[in-house]
Amino acid sequence: MNRRSDIYHQIAAGKRPANLLVIDNHGHFGTDLTGMPMEREVAETVEVMDASGIDRGVVFYCGTDYRRGNDLTLEGAALAPKRFIAYAYLNADDSRKMLAELERCRAAGMVGLKLHSSWVGAGVKFTDPLWQDVWAYCARYRWPVIIHGMLPCLARANPQTTFIHAHGIEAIRNDEAVQAMRECQNYYWDTSSTMTLMGAVEQAVEWFGSERLLFGSDFPLNNMVTRMGTVLAARIYDADMRKILGGNIARLLGIEV
Numbered sequence: 001m002n003r004r005s006d007i008y009h010q011i012a013a014g015k016r017p018a019n020l021l022v023i024d025n026h027g028h029f030g031t032d033l034t035g036m037p038m039e040r041e042v043a044e045t046v047e048v049m050d051a052s053g054i055d056r057g058v059v060f061y062c063g064t065d066y067r068r069g070n071d072l073t074l075e076g077a078a079l080a081p082k083r084f085i086a087y088a089y090l091n092a093d094d095s096r097k098m099l100a101e102l103e104r105c106r107a108a109g110m111v112g113l114k115l116h117s118s119w120v121g122a123g124v125k126f127t128d129p130l131w132q133d134v135w136a137y138c139a140r141y142r143w144p145v146i147i148h149g150m151l152p153c154l155a156r157a158n159p160q161t162t163f164i165h166a167h168g169i170e171a172i173r174n175d176e177a178v179q180a181m182r183e184c185q186n187y188y189w190d191t192s193s194t195m196t197l198m199g200a201v202e203q204a205v206e207w208f209g210s211e212r213l214l215f216g217s218d219f220p221l222n223n224m225v226t227r228m229g230t231v232l233a234a235r236i237y238d239a240d241m242r243k244i245l246g247g248n249i250a251r252l253l254g255i256e257v
C-alpha cells in the first residue's frame, strides 16, 4: 500500500467516514496531575472527542492509591457513560485485597484492568506469582489487561489472558516484543506514544496484520487528535484502519460495531 487510506482523505477533508467507530483505548481520569475538577476534565475530553470524531474512550487510573483511583475513574465515566469505558487499576498488595478490588470494580461495571510498572510497588515484577490469580481472573471475565512496562513473556506464559502492551508501538525495534507479536495471539500493542517512529504503524500491520493493534492516545497526558493522526497517516488499507481505530477493541470488549 503506497497511498494513504480513503478514511485519511475523508477526515482530512473534514468529513466523517460512514460507519466508522473510533475508540481511544488508552486514557486517564483523576491522575492527580492537575487537580482539575472532574466535571471539567470530563467535559473538556468530550469536547475534543466530539470535535475529532472519537466515539468512545477507555479510561483508567494510574497512581498510588488504587481504590481511590478506581473511584475517580468510575466518577468520571459516570459523567458521560455513553462515551467512556472504565477499567480497574491495581498495585501490588495482599492478593485477597487485590481480588476483592477486582470484584468491587466488576460489580461497578468495569470491564478491563490497567497496571503500571512505575507505581505497582518497589521491586515488584509482573512475573511475580502474586499476579497469577489476577491473570486468571481477567481470563475468566474476558478482561483485557493493559500494562505500562509490559513484559512480552507474560503473554507467552498466560495464553488465556489478553495482554495489551501500553505504548507497544514503541517496541517496533525490540526483538523480544516483535517475536512475541508474531507468535502470541493474546498479545496486543497500543499506538499511544510520544515517540512513534515514522512508518511504525505500517510496519506493524505488515509484520503482524491489523487485528492486534489498538489506537490509543494516553489522554489527557497526550493529545488525542495528534495521536489519532499517527494512525490515520499510515499507508494502510481502510479495512485495517477501521480495525485499529476501534474495531479491534470493540471485538475484545464485546461492543457491537
Ligand SMILES: [Zn+2]
Binding pocket: 026, 027, 028, 062, 166, 218
Ligand atoms: Zn497512560
